[in-house]
Amino acid sequence: MTQSVPLAETSGADADFAIPELNVRAVTVRFAGLVALDAVSFTVAPGSIHAVIGPNGAGKSTCFNVLSGVYKATRGTVHLGEHELTGLAPHKIAELGIARTFQNIVLTQGTVADNLMLGRHGLTKAGFTATALHLPSAVREQRRHRERAREIAEFMDLGAVFDAPVGLLPYGVRKRVEMARALCMEPKVLLLDEPVAGMNGAERVRTAEAIASVRDGLGISIVLVEHDMGLIMRLADEVTVLDFGRRIASGHPDAIRRDPEVIRAYLGAGEEEGAAGEPVAAGLAGLVGAADEAPAAADATPVHVRQENEERQ
Amino acid sequence: MKPRKGTRAAAAVIAILALSATACSTKEKDKDPAPNGSGNAGQLKTGAGVSDTEIKVGELSDLSGPFAPLGKSVTNAEALYYEQLNAAGGVCNRQVKVEVKDHGYDPQKAGTAYTELSGKVVGISQLVGSAIVTQLKDQIEKDGILTLPQAWPSTLLGKKVIQVTATTYDVEIINGISYLAKNVGLVSGDKVGHIFSDDEFGANSNAGAKYAAQQAGFSLVEQKIKPTDADMTAAISAMKSAGVKAIIVSASPRQVGPIMGGTETAGFKVPVLAHSVGFHPQLLALVGAPMEARLYVASPVPSINTDMPLLTKLVADYKAKYPDQPIDQGVLSGYTTAAMFGEALKAACKAGDLTPAGVMAAHRAQTSLDLGYGAKLDFSSPDKPPTYQTYILRVDKTVPSGLKTVEQAFESPGARTYTLPKPS
Amino acid sequence: MSEPEPKPGAALRPAAPGPAKSSVLNLRVAAAVIAVVVMALMPYYLTDFWLLTGLFAMAAALGAIGLNILSGTTGQLSLGHAFFLAVGAYGYMYFSGDSGRSGTHDISGLGLPPFIALILAVLLAGAVGGLFSPISGRLRGMYLGIATLALVFIGEHVMINAHSVTGGYNGRAAEPMEFFGFTLADEDPYLEVAGVEFAKYERLWYLALALLVIGIIVARNLLRGRPGRALGAVRDSEIAAAVMGVPVARFRSMAFVVSSMYAGLAGVILALVFGRMIPEYFGLALSIDYLAMIVIGGLGSVGGAVAGAVFVTVLPQLFAHYAASLPLVVESGGDGVGPTEAARYLYGAAIVLVLLFSPGGLAGLVRRVRTPRTTPRTPARSRSAHSKEPQGAAS
Incomplete structure (x- = not known):
C-alpha cells in the first residue's frame, strides 16, 4: 500500500484548504407522505471519520442524497462551514468540496484515467472551444491534472491499471476506482456509501487502510455509511445511528456499542435483554458476519447484489 | 491541428499530386465526347x-x-x-x-x-x-x-x-370545375369544397380551383391535408358543415379512397372531382359503389x-x-x-x-x-x-383501368384566361 | 474556487510516454496522413457518380459525428437531426443568396460572401440547437426522441410555407462556394489539372475533405478532453455526473449545440453539392438514416460515425451500381428482382450482420481486431440511451 505522501504534500499545507465543519440541522425528507428522514441532526467534526449506521431502510442513503444535493430536504439545513448547502444543485455542492461514492458502482465508460479525470471536472476549466481547438491552455491543464490523477491512482493502489478500461476490472478494484475518483475532486468532505460492501477480506483490509490514510494524510472529513461493524468500530471517530428516519443515538463507537436504543433497533424490540454490553456485541458481530458473506463473486457485475439494500419506501 | 504536422501532410499531398500529374489519371472524360462523331x-x-x-x-x-x-x-x-x-x-x-x-x-x-x-x-x-x-x-x-x-x-x-x-394541374382543375358546374348543376353562389394536399401538386391545383371558383362565382371552402394523411374525417366534416355542393380533391389515391368512403358513410353524397393521378383501379374493390355514383376524374x-x-x-x-x-x-x-x-x-x-x-x-x-x-x-x-385540354372520365368497373371517357378533350373558357404562375 | 496546483513532488512519475506508445502514435498519424492523401487523389480517378457519392458520404460523416456526440456520447436520443441539417442548408442559402425569384415566389437573401454564409449557417444551426435546450433539458430517452420528432414536422411545415426564405416546394438554389474569385463550380475559372477537368464536384471534394478532417479532429479533441468526459458521465448516470461537479443541464444543452453545428455544416455541404435544396430531402427518413449510421458505426466513436456514414451512404450505391451484374438480378424496369431491390436485400443483410456480430458497431469490430485477446464481452447492447442510475440514489 502506497503511503499518503503525495496527497499530504499537496493539500494539507494550503491555508485556503482548511476543512470546515459539516453541520446537519433538523433535516426532514418526505416522499409523498412517507417520512424518510425525521429531523435528523449531526455534526461532522473537521478531519474526523463519522459513521452513519442503522438497519436497512433507516434513511442512511437518503441522508447521503441530501448531503450531495440529489434530494432536497423538506425541512432543515445543511451547512459546510459558513456555506449553506440546502437547496444547491449537486454540482454546486461538489464545487464547495463534497465528494461521494455510490452504494453500487457508478463509473463511466472508458479507462480508469478517464474516470479520475472526470473527478477533476470542477477543478478544471477547459471549455468546448478551447478543447475543440486543442488550445495550449487546455492541453497544459489536461496534462497537469492527469499527473495529479495518476498520483491519486497510485495512492489508491490503482497505478498499474491507470490506463485500463474500467469495464475489465474486478469488482473490488472498481470500488477503489470510485473512491479514487471522489478523491480526485480534492474534497473537504468525502461521503463513502458502503465502500467495502461485496469485497473479500483482503480487499476490505486494503480499503480500510486507504480510508484511514485519507483522513490521516489529507485531514479531510469522511462520512461513512457501512454495514461492516468491525470496520466502523476500528475507523470511526463518531457514530450516528438512524432508525426509521430518526436519529436514535450519536457518539463514540464504544458508547454506541452499549446503547440500548441501538441494540433494540438492530435486534428488534422483542429481544431486548438488558443494557449489558455482551449481547449487543454479539448482535453487531453477527451483522459483521452477515456482511462478510455478501457475495464476493459479485466481481463480474457492477450492480451490488446484496438483497436488503433498499431504503424504506 | 498542429501547424508542423499540418504542413508536413500538406507537403506530402502536394508532392503526390504533382507525381500523379505525370502519371496519367485513369479518369474517363465521358462528359464531352467528340462533338461531331463520325456519322455514316x-x-x-x-x-x-x-x-x-x-x-x-x-x-x-x-x-x-x-x-x-x-x-x-x-x-x-x-x-x-x-x-x-x-x-x-x-x-x-x-x-x-x-x-x-x-x-x-x-x-x-x-x-x-x-x-x-x-x-x-x-x-x-x-x-x-x-x-x-x-x-x-x-x-x-x-x-x-x-x-x-x-x-x-x-x-x-x-x-x-x-x-x-x-x-397542368391548375388548368386541368379549371376545366374540371367547368364540366362539373355544367353537368351537376352548380350555380353562382354555391359553395364548393377543395381538399388538397400540402405539397406542390395540391398548391398548384388550388391556384386553378381558386381562379375557376372566382370566375363562376362559387365560394371555395378549402381544406389542406398532409400528403401522408389517411384519416379524412376532419376534412369531410368541415365540408359537410360548410354545406358544399361538390368536393374537389387534389390528393393521392390513398386519400381519395377515404374521402369517397367517408362521405358515403356520413350520408354526404356530393359529386367529387379528382385528378387522374388521384385515381387507382385498386380503389374499386374498396369504394367502387360511391365512386361509380359520384366520382369525376379530370385527365x-x-x-x-x-x-x-x-x-x-x-x-x-x-x-x-x-x-x-x-x-x-x-x-x-x-x-x-x-x-x-x-x-x-x-x-x-x-x-x-x-x-x-x-x-x-x-x-x-x-x-x-x-x-x-x-x-x-x-x-x-x-x-x-x-x-389546355382535359378529358372527363368516370368509373367503369367492367374495364381493366376502371375508367371510361365520358367527355372528349375540351378546353373551358377559363383555361386560357387564367394566368399561369410565372416561374423565374 | 482556487485551482489546486499539483506540486510535482518526488512521487511524480515520469510523464514521458514509453517508446512503444509513441511509435503507435506515429503509426496512427502516418495512417491518417495516407488516408487524407488517398482521399485527395480521388478526384483524379473517380467519375462524377462516385465523386457525388463520396461527397454525400463526407457530408453524412460530419452529420453523423454530430449526432454521435449527442446520442452516442451523451445518450440523448434525437430524431430531429434532419431538422438541423435543414437549418444549416437553408441558412447558407439565405445568407449567401440574393433576393430574387424561385419558382412562383419572391425570395430574399442577404447576399453575403459564401464563406461567411457557411460560418453563419453553422452558428445558426448551433443557436437553434441551443434554443431547443429548455425542452431537451426536461425530457429523457424515448420522450426526448418524440419531442425531437416534432422538430422534423415543424421544419417541414416551415420549409414549405416560409417562401421568402426557403422558396417553398420549389426549394432554393444555393450560391456556389467562392474563395477570392475562385468558384467551386463548373467554371469561373475553368480549371484543368493534369488533363482532368476540375469541375464542380472535384472542387467541392477538397472543400468537403478539408471540413471533414477539421470536423474529425475537433470531435476527437472534444471527446478526449474535459467536455467529452463530462458528456459521457451524463450518459452513464446524470446523478453521478452531477455529484462529480458536472452541471448536467448545461452539458446536455451544449451537446445539442455542438451536434446541431455539425448537422448544420453537413447541411451546407449538401446544399453546395445539390445546388438546390428542396424540403422533401429533410424528412424523417433522413433522421433515421443518421441514427442508423451511428448505431452501425458504433455509439460514441468518431471513427465509427464516419465508418457508419460511409456504410449507409456508399453501400446502397455500390450495390445498386453493381447489382445489375449479379446473377438472378434483372435490369431496372425489368421483371423480377431489380438492382434496387437486390441492393436493399444486401444492405439490410449487411446491417443485420454488423449488429449481430459486432454489437459495438464497426468501431467495435476494429477495436476487436486490434486487441485480439479474449476480453469479456462488453454488453454494448445495454449501452443504449437508457442510463443506469445509482442505487440508493433513486430509492
Whole structure:
C-alpha cells in the first residue's frame, strides 16, 4: 500500500484548504407522505471519520442524497462551514468540496484515467472551444491534472491499471476506482456509501487502510455509511445511528456499542435483554458476519447484489 | 491541428499530386465526347448518347418508392414503345436503347443516378416525382438535355429543357370545375369544397380551383391535408358543415379512397372531382359503389380503355408483353411520353442533328403533334403546357383501368384566361 | 474556487510516454496522413457518380459525428437531426443568396460572401440547437426522441410555407462556394489539372475533405478532453455526473449545440453539392438514416460515425451500381428482382450482420481486431440511451 505522501504534500499545507465543519440541522425528507428522514441532526467534526449506521431502510442513503444535493430536504439545513448547502444543485455542492461514492458502482465508460479525470471536472476549466481547438491552455491543464490523477491512482493502489478500461476490472478494484475518483475532486468532505460492501477480506483490509490514510494524510472529513461493524468500530471517530428516519443515538463507537436504543433497533424490540454490553456485541458481530458473506463473486457485475439494500419506501 | 504536422501532410499531398500529374489519371472524360462523331449518314451531327448503331435514352423512375406503381407502368409502357420503334427500324438506322435508373423518390439517389445518365444519353424520356424534377432542374438545364417529367404542376414550366407533357394541374382543375358546374348543376353562389394536399401538386391545383371558383362565382371552402394523411374525417366534416355542393380533391389515391368512403358513410353524397393521378383501379374493390355514383376524374388523356385504334392496340400489345401487370392510366401516360420523345428523335434525325441540343430544338419546333389520342400538342413555348385540354372520365368497373371517357378533350373558357404562375 | 496546483513532488512519475506508445502514435498519424492523401487523389480517378457519392458520404460523416456526440456520447436520443441539417442548408442559402425569384415566389437573401454564409449557417444551426435546450433539458430517452420528432414536422411545415426564405416546394438554389474569385463550380475559372477537368464536384471534394478532417479532429479533441468526459458521465448516470461537479443541464444543452453545428455544416455541404435544396430531402427518413449510421458505426466513436456514414451512404450505391451484374438480378424496369431491390436485400443483410456480430458497431469490430485477446464481452447492447442510475440514489 502506497503511503499518503503525495496527497499530504499537496493539500494539507494550503491555508485556503482548511476543512470546515459539516453541520446537519433538523433535516426532514418526505416522499409523498412517507417520512424518510425525521429531523435528523449531526455534526461532522473537521478531519474526523463519522459513521452513519442503522438497519436497512433507516434513511442512511437518503441522508447521503441530501448531503450531495440529489434530494432536497423538506425541512432543515445543511451547512459546510459558513456555506449553506440546502437547496444547491449537486454540482454546486461538489464545487464547495463534497465528494461521494455510490452504494453500487457508478463509473463511466472508458479507462480508469478517464474516470479520475472526470473527478477533476470542477477543478478544471477547459471549455468546448478551447478543447475543440486543442488550445495550449487546455492541453497544459489536461496534462497537469492527469499527473495529479495518476498520483491519486497510485495512492489508491490503482497505478498499474491507470490506463485500463474500467469495464475489465474486478469488482473490488472498481470500488477503489470510485473512491479514487471522489478523491480526485480534492474534497473537504468525502461521503463513502458502503465502500467495502461485496469485497473479500483482503480487499476490505486494503480499503480500510486507504480510508484511514485519507483522513490521516489529507485531514479531510469522511462520512461513512457501512454495514461492516468491525470496520466502523476500528475507523470511526463518531457514530450516528438512524432508525426509521430518526436519529436514535450519536457518539463514540464504544458508547454506541452499549446503547440500548441501538441494540433494540438492530435486534428488534422483542429481544431486548438488558443494557449489558455482551449481547449487543454479539448482535453487531453477527451483522459483521452477515456482511462478510455478501457475495464476493459479485466481481463480474457492477450492480451490488446484496438483497436488503433498499431504503424504506 | 498542429501547424508542423499540418504542413508536413500538406507537403506530402502536394508532392503526390504533382507525381500523379505525370502519371496519367485513369479518369474517363465521358462528359464531352467528340462533338461531331463520325456519322455514316452524311452530315448527321451526333453527340452524347449516340453511336453509329445506337441511340441511348435515359429514364429516371421510382420503382421502389411511393410512386413505384406509377413508375412501373410508365417504365413498362416506354419499353414497349421503344421496342416497337426499334422493330420498325429505329431512328436514323439506329436502335434506341433505354437506360433506366431507379431513384426510389430519394433526392440523394436521384442526384447520383442523374450523374450516371448525364453525358451518356441524348435525353431523358421519363422523370418521376415532381420534387425530384425540382431538385434536378437546374442541373438538367445546365446540361441541356431534353427531359420529360411524369408530373404536371405549372411550376415546372419555363425551362426549355423540361417539357411538361400535358395539361397542368391548375388548368386541368379549371376545366374540371367547368364540366362539373355544367353537368351537376352548380350555380353562382354555391359553395364548393377543395381538399388538397400540402405539397406542390395540391398548391398548384388550388391556384386553378381558386381562379375557376372566382370566375363562376362559387365560394371555395378549402381544406389542406398532409400528403401522408389517411384519416379524412376532419376534412369531410368541415365540408359537410360548410354545406358544399361538390368536393374537389387534389390528393393521392390513398386519400381519395377515404374521402369517397367517408362521405358515403356520413350520408354526404356530393359529386367529387379528382385528378387522374388521384385515381387507382385498386380503389374499386374498396369504394367502387360511391365512386361509380359520384366520382369525376379530370385527365389529360382519355381512358386507356376508350375505343380508339391507338388505345385498343396499346392495351393488346401491353397485355401480350406484360401479362401479369395491371393496365392503368400510367401505361397510357408512359406510352405517349415515350412516343413524344420518339417523335423528337425522328424530327431531329430529319433535321440532321442528333445531338442533345438538336433533339431539343427539333422537339420544340413541333407545334401540332398528334399522338393518336385526340389532343394536338404544341411544344413551341416553354412557358405553356402543350395542351389546355382535359378529358372527363368516370368509373367503369367492367374495364381493366376502371375508367371510361365520358367527355372528349375540351378546353373551358377559363383555361386560357387564367394566368399561369410565372416561374423565374 | 482556487485551482489546486499539483506540486510535482518526488512521487511524480515520469510523464514521458514509453517508446512503444509513441511509435503507435506515429503509426496512427502516418495512417491518417495516407488516408487524407488517398482521399485527395480521388478526384483524379473517380467519375462524377462516385465523386457525388463520396461527397454525400463526407457530408453524412460530419452529420453523423454530430449526432454521435449527442446520442452516442451523451445518450440523448434525437430524431430531429434532419431538422438541423435543414437549418444549416437553408441558412447558407439565405445568407449567401440574393433576393430574387424561385419558382412562383419572391425570395430574399442577404447576399453575403459564401464563406461567411457557411460560418453563419453553422452558428445558426448551433443557436437553434441551443434554443431547443429548455425542452431537451426536461425530457429523457424515448420522450426526448418524440419531442425531437416534432422538430422534423415543424421544419417541414416551415420549409414549405416560409417562401421568402426557403422558396417553398420549389426549394432554393444555393450560391456556389467562392474563395477570392475562385468558384467551386463548373467554371469561373475553368480549371484543368493534369488533363482532368476540375469541375464542380472535384472542387467541392477538397472543400468537403478539408471540413471533414477539421470536423474529425475537433470531435476527437472534444471527446478526449474535459467536455467529452463530462458528456459521457451524463450518459452513464446524470446523478453521478452531477455529484462529480458536472452541471448536467448545461452539458446536455451544449451537446445539442455542438451536434446541431455539425448537422448544420453537413447541411451546407449538401446544399453546395445539390445546388438546390428542396424540403422533401429533410424528412424523417433522413433522421433515421443518421441514427442508423451511428448505431452501425458504433455509439460514441468518431471513427465509427464516419465508418457508419460511409456504410449507409456508399453501400446502397455500390450495390445498386453493381447489382445489375449479379446473377438472378434483372435490369431496372425489368421483371423480377431489380438492382434496387437486390441492393436493399444486401444492405439490410449487411446491417443485420454488423449488429449481430459486432454489437459495438464497426468501431467495435476494429477495436476487436486490434486487441485480439479474449476480453469479456462488453454488453454494448445495454449501452443504449437508457442510463443506469445509482442505487440508493433513486430509492
